[in-house]
Amino acid sequence: MFAHVGGMLATGLAEVTSDPAALDSRGWWAVVVSYEGKITCARFEDVRPAPHPDGPWRPPGEWRSSLDRDEYLRGVERIRAAIADGVVYQANLCRVLSAPLPDGAGIAGLGARLARGNPGRYAMTARLPGMAVASASPELYLERAGRVVTSRPIKGTGRTEADLLPKDRSENVMIVDLVRNDLGRVAAVGSVTVPELLAAEEYPGLVHLVSTVRAELEPGAGWPELIDATFPPGSVTGTPKASALALLEALEPVPRGPYCGAVGWVDADRRRGALAVGIRTFWAEDGLLRFGTGAGITWGSDPLGEWDETELKAARLLEVASGER
Template sequence: MRLQRLGAGGLPAEVLRALHARARNRSLPTPAALIGQWFEAAAVIAPHLQARPVAPRDAFPSRYANRPTTTTTGGEPVIGGGWIGYRAYPDGAGRLPDAAGGWTDSVLRLDTSGCWWYESLTDIPCPAYLAAAALDPQCEPEPWSMRWTPPDRQSHHNNVEACKAAIRAGEVYQSCICTQFTGQLTGRPADFFTDAIEQTRPARAAYLQGHWGAVASLSPELFLARNGTTVTSSPIKGTLPLSADPAALRGSAKDVAENVMIVDLVRNDLGRLAVTGTVTVTDLLRVRPAPGVWHLVSTVQAQIPPTTTTVELFEASFPPASVTGCPKTRAQQLISDWETQPRGVYCGTVGMSSPLAGLELNVAIRTVEFTATGSAVLGVGGGITIDSDPASEWQECLDKARTILDLTPASPAHSSLC
């Protein structure tokens, strides 16, 4: 293993632009990135990643995720390398593979003080080009444009009413109802993503690309984090636009009920594997900002046996509770009837499993998937309870999508130096 301090340098978007430009110029595999709050770092970038389709059960291999976190003498987690990828929501054939990802032997890590580190599971020193990309990226933004087509409002209205009817009939207590914006990108998905993280600064952003297309996740939500035998999940339920008074979230009976029901579902999911008596709610109904909105966020933690595999974790808790409903199985069945298009990567998960840092996965909301030809899909949705108003639920979808729909390409200060 090698841990090499590089020093202060470029912003994550700048470093990612430089590495993408180098990969294109040399016909190399493209970088993958986790930006925001991952493994107690501000950014984790794999310089090159062969992101290939895999069977869903093979995503995030267990042998890389069930050991206690390795730390530096300063207490910072060491990542070194690992498997980065995604697993789509399980609702049939989507536009992209059901799962994809790949292995990296090394990463660039940006710590929270602004220092870049080169970390490798091998003993190979940091290549000069990689240090240069981190410390002095020298690469300006490239142009892109996106043409979005909105979803059908009446269809979403009908699905909300159908969900409320199912609640009155005792089928479910709550369900997440989603819809989709479709788009066409002119330019490169990587340029869309780098501009997006600069303009929105999401907590759990992730990007990877392959011959099949690309995934640009601008998520604020943690699905699962595993450090040895400790598993943590932080479901989001309850939303208001940033222009509203955040105190109104805690005062909303509908939003509070929505969050508490999902917290109970997460407790149930983790409880299927947890050591008896170890499932705890460490934070309940915390109001937190996300791009364009306020959210209610809670945190559930549990201890699991050390032999627990990632496959078992997924069997117990996937898809994430916050994008399904209560009870989960019946909610998923009804969702498949109400929603006419597969969710795809949206409402699945993107993240990394590392032999040194453990497992971290987001909930793939605020996530755009791109096909190889540039067609794009942005899913949006929200939790429906008996108190839901279809017009308000539609507005919540617009509020969540707004920061992505309003993205604009960055203007280069001068001609590109890539």
């Protein structure tokens, strides 16, 4: 069992719990939360700066998608119809790819290849009881330094900055408003701010629009209250969140698992931590390697363009997993 995140290697598993209150207790924790809300908190005794561990890796078999292109296009149209009816303003439609995982292919080997071929600002690789995850996430869900909390939602994707559309900017602003409201549920009055809005940032193979939302936790609030108020992350659900969640449950045929959940670390002793949105994320389950990809749908969405966005987001990472990078 191990976790590698933020340049730190954690070994010596001491405790595993599903209670997020543990993150306010003591010690260093690796954290994985599935989109469906299953929380795994693993406390490690030995945490030290170290390069990413390597290991054997073999390319997976043929990839299959939970939604094919025609099904995805129909899903986009159903979301647009729901927008026309006033049910939602935006919803993030996702699909899960799966491929047979060869014998001898370890998650450390995949994580090391991601670190070389598609490094993510909030990358994490972990093998914990009952799960194995390798994430190259570029998106910050929650960072905590004492009582100060920061979120950096991503919405808007193009091959280059010139490809970003007005639809991308309006979508980002909608999600920023949702994140502000979520954090406001556990923030000190008047402390929620937006220090940065609609910053174009380059990542391997694409460009994203990123905004920053910051707040100060109200007295008595800790990790359980913070996660309860903000999960699942707004950028991978939609707005209004409750309506978007219900709509997506009807449209997506398989669970998302760690994809669109949260992955990261918490140092309870130092009252610091950072959880990424579980995008650009592989996980091993039931002899299969799984990977999720999706796109935010608004009234201005072109269905084929949204499908192409899911392909763009997946392309480079699938190449890494297949040994092509």
